[in-house]
Amino acid sequence: MTMLEIRDLAVSFATEGGTVRAVNGISYALKEGEVLGVVGESGSGKSVHALAVMQLLSPPAARVETGEIRFRGTDLLRLDDRAMRAVRGRQIGMIFQDPISSLNPVYTVGFQLCEVLRLHLGLSRRNATTCAAELLSLVGIPDARQRLASYPHELSGGMRQRVMIALAIACNPSLVIADEPTTALDVTIQAQIVALIKRLQRDMNLTVIWISHDLGVIAGLAQTVNVMYAGHIVERGPVRSIYKDPRHPYTVGLLGSLPRLDETVGGRLRSIPGRPPDMTQLPPGCPFAARCPQASERCGAGMPPVEDVGDGHSVRCWHWRDVVAARAA
Amino acid sequence: MSGDVLIEVRGLRTYFPIRRGLLRTKVGDVKAVDGVSFHIRRGETLGLVGESGSGKTTVGRSLLRLQEPTAGAIFVDGVDFLALSGAKLRQTRRRLQMVFQDPYASLNPRMKVEDLIAEPLQIQGVLRRAAIRARVAELMDLVGLPAQARGRYAHEFSGGQRQRIGIARALALNPDLIVCDEAIASLDVSIQAQIVNLLEDLQQQLGLTYLFIAHDLSMVRHISDRIAVMYLGKIMELADRDAIHERPLHPYTQALISAIPVPDPDLEAAREHIVLEGDMPSPASPPPGCVFSTRCRFAQPRCSAEVPDWREVSPGHFAACHFA
Ligand SMILES: Nc1ncnc2c1ncn2[C@@H]1O[C@H](COP(=O)(O)OP(=O)(O)OP(=O)(O)O)[C@@H](O)[C@H]1O
Ligand SMILES: Nc1ncnc2c1ncn2[C@@H]1O[C@H](COP(=O)(O)OP(=O)(O)O)[C@@H](O)[C@H]1O
Ligand code: SF4
Ligand code: SF4
Ligand SMILES: [Mg+2]
Ligand SMILES: [Mg+2]
Numbered sequence: 001m002t003m004l005e006i007r008d009l010a011v012s013f014a015t016e017g018g019t020v021r022a023v024n025g026i027s028y029a030l031k032e033g034e035v036l037g038v039v040g041e042s043g044s045g046k047s048v049h050a051l052a053v054m055q056l057l058s059p060p061a062a063r064v065e066t067g068e069i070r071f072r073g074t075d076l077l078r079l080d081d082r083a084m085r086a087v088r089g090r091q092i093g094m095i096f097q098d099p100i101s102s103l104n105p106v107y108t109v110g111f112q113l114c115e116v117l118r119l120h121l122g123l124s125r126r127n128a129t130t131c132a133a134e135l136l137s138l139v140g141i142p143d144a145r146q147r148l149a150s151y152p153h154e155l156s157g158g159m160r161q162r163v164m165i166a167l168a169i170a171c172n173p174s175l176v177i178a179d180e181p182t183t184a185l186d187v188t189i190q191a192q193i194v195a196l197i198k199r200l201q202r203d204m205n206l207t208v209i210w211i212s213h214d215l216g217v218i219a220g221l222a223q224t225v226n227v228m229y230a231g232h233i234v235e236r237g238p239v240r241s242i243y244k245d246p247r248h249p250y251t252v253g254l255l256g257s258l259p260r261l262d263e264t265v266g267g268r269l270r271s272i273p274g275r276p277p278d279m280t281q282l283p284p285g286c287p288f289a290a291r292c293p294q295a296s297e298r299c300g301a302g303m304p305p306v307e308d309v310g311d312g313h314s315v316r317c318w319h320w321r322d323v324v325a326a327r328a329a
Numbered sequence: 330m331s332g333d334v335l336i337e338v339r340g341l342r343t344y345f346p347i348r349r350g351l352l353r354t355k356v357g358d359v360k361a362v363d364g365v366s367f368h369i370r371r372g373e374t375l376g377l378v379g380e381s382g383s384g385k386t387t388v389g390r391s392l393l394r395l396q397e398p399t400a401g402a403i404f405v406d407g408v409d410f411l412a413l414s415g416a417k418l419r420q421t422r423r424r425l426q427m428v429f430q431d432p433y434a435s436l437n438p439r440m441k442v443e444d445l446i447a448e449p450l451q452i453q454g455v456l457r458r459a460a461i462r463a464r465v466a467e468l469m470d471l472v473g474l475p476a477q478a479r480g481r482y483a484h485e486f487s488g489g490q491r492q493r494i495g496i497a498r499a500l501a502l503n504p505d506l507i508v509c510d511e512a513i514a515s516l517d518v519s520i521q522a523q524i525v526n527l528l529e530d531l532q533q534q535l536g537l538t539y540l541f542i543a544h545d546l547s548m549v550r551h552i553s554d555r556i557a558v559m560y561l562g563k564i565m566e567l568a569d570r571d572a573i574h575e576r577p578l579h580p581y582t583q584a585l586i587s588a589i590p591v592p593d594p595d596l597e598a599a600r601e602h603i604v605l606e607g608d609m610p611s612p613a614s615p616p617p618g619c620v621f622s623t624r625c626r627f628a629q630p631r632c633s634a635e636v637p638d639w640r641e642v643s644p645g646h647f648a649a650c651h652f653a
Contacts, residue, residue: 041517156608186380186544188605191588195604213518216547216590220597239594257522258592259551261574268529269551271522275487 002070003175003207004030004053009067010231011045011052014060018280022048024231025066027306030207030224032174037222037239038211039254041276045231046211050177053209054094055084071175090120093168095161097180102164103152109136109163110148113170120171135166140196158189162196169200177209182217194221215258219243224312227251230277230287232303237313247309247320249292252327286318294319294326334407335505335538336369336392341401343384343391347613359613361387363562364401366639369506374532374539376553376570378546378585380609383559385542389508392540393425394418423453426499430511432491438484442474445483445494449501468497471534473527489520496527500535508540513548525552546589550574555645558582561620562612564639566653568646578642578653581621619650627652 011023023045030036038046051057053069055076069076071092076084088094096102104112113132117123123131129148136144139162152160161181168176178197182190194217201208212218218225218239225242227235227250235248246252256270274291277283285300286292292299296319304318317323344358362384369375377385390396392403394410403410405421413421429435436445446465450456456464469476472493483491492512499507509528513521525548531537543549549556550570557567558581566579577583587603605624610616616623622632629651637649 041519158608187546187588188380188584189608191590191602191604192606194590195602214590215518215592216597219592219594220590220600243592243594254518255592257519259547261547261591267551269522269526271526272519273523275489275520 001032003032005070007068010065020279035208037218037225040228044228090171092175093173095178095181139166175207179211247315335371337404339402342399344399376549376556377542379559384562423502424505426504427508428512436483443479446497472497506538510542566648578648
């Protein structure tokens with residue numbers, strides 16, 4: 001069953017420096033129980049697209065130009081504030097990169113969890129407290145009962161992220177959006193959080209959107225991957241197909257930028273030259289053209305359409321066949 | 330490629346006093362670096378990895394005497410660096426430079442690129458104006474900044490370009506050693522690769538020696554000749570880049586390596602991750618015995634009683650574990 005369907009979503013921001021075209025017409029569908037990884041350069045629109053789903057973009061600067069965001073069939077963009085508040089937290093949970101700024105520093109962890117449980121689920125104070133303690137132990141916090149009385153600053157980074165996860169899953173949501181939830185953490189703590197999310201995803205049959213810079217984390221976690229560049233999904237497909245058989249020059253470059261385990265001493269990284277375009281002055285054609293080894297005249301003239309390359313894998317590149325041929329050679 | 334020993338560190342300790350109360354009485358120490366020994370050969374890259382708070386930055390800062398060590402010895406080309414003062418100290422210090430993590434915070438946004446790069450040259454005060462201009466142009470070319478950029482301000486640049494400015498500054502006085510402290514951590518993957526390639530090219534051209542501090546072990550493996558793994562102020566293991574990854578001896582190194590996700594869905598599905606429980610203890614009250622004992626899968630009663638020796642288990646492969 002389709003849980004979430006995004007159609008032709010475009011979001012822009014009015015800023016002093018001009019209009020930032022953060023998301024430029026993206027479409028995809030997410031099945032129930034699916035884990036989607038979203039990767040891409042900083043500024044490529046990953047977070048903005050997530051904030052649009054949650055309706056957490058602040059008008060008037062932020063504007064949804066076009067599109068639909070259907071969650072279980074309902075277009076979230078058409079809901080009023082009250083209806084959206086009921087969806088947010090209750091049916092869709094969100095986990096942010098920086099738990100310290102998303103947790104309220106002046107309230108205890110227990111109070112914040114109980115608030116959510118009472119507001120959305122109408123639990124009594126006593127039941128909410130019991131449930132809050134259960135949630136904390138579910139996310140692997142030892143001495144959960146005592147921990148309810150802790151303030152966020154009294155917890156380590158990893159513990160705070162566990163609390164964020166407890167908050168996000170408190171009301172048994174069907175969709176969880178995690179925006180770089182482990183970027184600020186050490187790898188050993190990241191491994192704890194990834195293991196936790198995997199367990200919860202399986203046990204609760206969660207649908208997950210996981211945004212990350214880390215192609216390693218996504219490789220171990222996602223079933224499907226969206227690769228974003230300059231506000232477009234430039235490539236999308238099953239995780240194995242994206243990593244083993246990338247068709248878009250940007251995806252190829254991204255994977256080539258990583259050190260390989262089997263490389264020999266003195267091997268060079270195949271970095272992508274240049275840097276991403278200014279989002280207030282996007283070029284008329286393919287936004288990757290200035291950095292692309294395959295670029296031709298055609299690329300500067302028009303944005304390539306989404307092309308299905310089979311097995312649920314799609315790409316937006318005029319010359320993806322050349323990319324495949326270049327790899328075969 | 331790697332020649333004689335440039336840097337030798339013995340029993341380095343850097344403590345930060347913890348003060349309390351009105352009289353600011355000292356009540357203890359944060360043992361940020363607590364007895365580490367290593368050397369770096371000329372032209373070599375030594376990688377230094379570990380969780381945040383393990384003391385990596387403090388090692389780097391102590392090495393440059395940006396932070397005075399509490400105890401231990403540092404030799405630069407055989408000369409006792411901690412005993413130097415005055416002109417001799419300045420001369421040696423110039424040979425040791427640092428590139429910082431945050432290219433946003435470490436450069437004054439109100440200075441032009443040419444002034445930022447010229448600053449170390451002006452402070453040194455040897456070159457004349459024209460010579461400084463020429464040297465700035467040369468440095469910008471060396472790090473891949475376009476010549477037209479010289480009049481622009483640091484805040485107009487992207488993270489990767491700012492990091493190039495930081496590298497140009499570090500190179501200005503022809504150093505022998507550059508400490509790169511998380512120099513690529515805040516950059517995008519594709520830009521990280523550009524900067525790492527640049528650092529490697531510069532090493533080739535100029536014969537530089539690096540202490541490369543990072544928590545991204547796969548990038549550290551790529552750039553380093555040898556790797557030291559830190560935990561709670563101590564080095565747990567030090568060996569060849571490949572030995573650290575393929576034959577890690579210390580339980581902490583094993584856990585750290587297994588925690589790094591690899592960008593390959595098949596390998597990831599097949600791998601077993603050792604998930605370490607809990608957090609690193611505070612360096613203000615490290616556990617007795619082996620500092621890793623509170624999280625170690627193999628800990629025995631002996632581990633919390635006796636500090637393990639720093640042993641050369643096989644040639645060039647050092648570890649601090651009773652059972653390695
Ligand atoms: N509130 C805002 N006002 C103006 N521009 C914004 C705002 N939020 C985001 N943007 C811009 O929108 C674009 C997309 O931003 P977004 O935060 O989605 O990137 P991202 O892919 O999440 O990047 P990162 O990897 O750095 O988190 C960027 O150009 C960004 O500067
Ligand atoms: N100037 C300082 N004053 C007090 N404590 C410090 C100072 N600098 C670092 N520390 C402490 O020393 C320990 C090691 O820090 P650091 O060297 O920055 O670690 P890393 O670079 O590995 O993250 C940490 O507990 C840190 O809080
Ligand atoms: S459309 Fe052209 S410029 Fe864009 S990625 Fe494909 S080949 Fe490169
Ligand atoms: S000495 Fe003991 S606690 Fe320390 S790493 Fe070795 S086995 Fe583990
Ligand atoms: Mg983001
Ligand atoms: Mg540091």
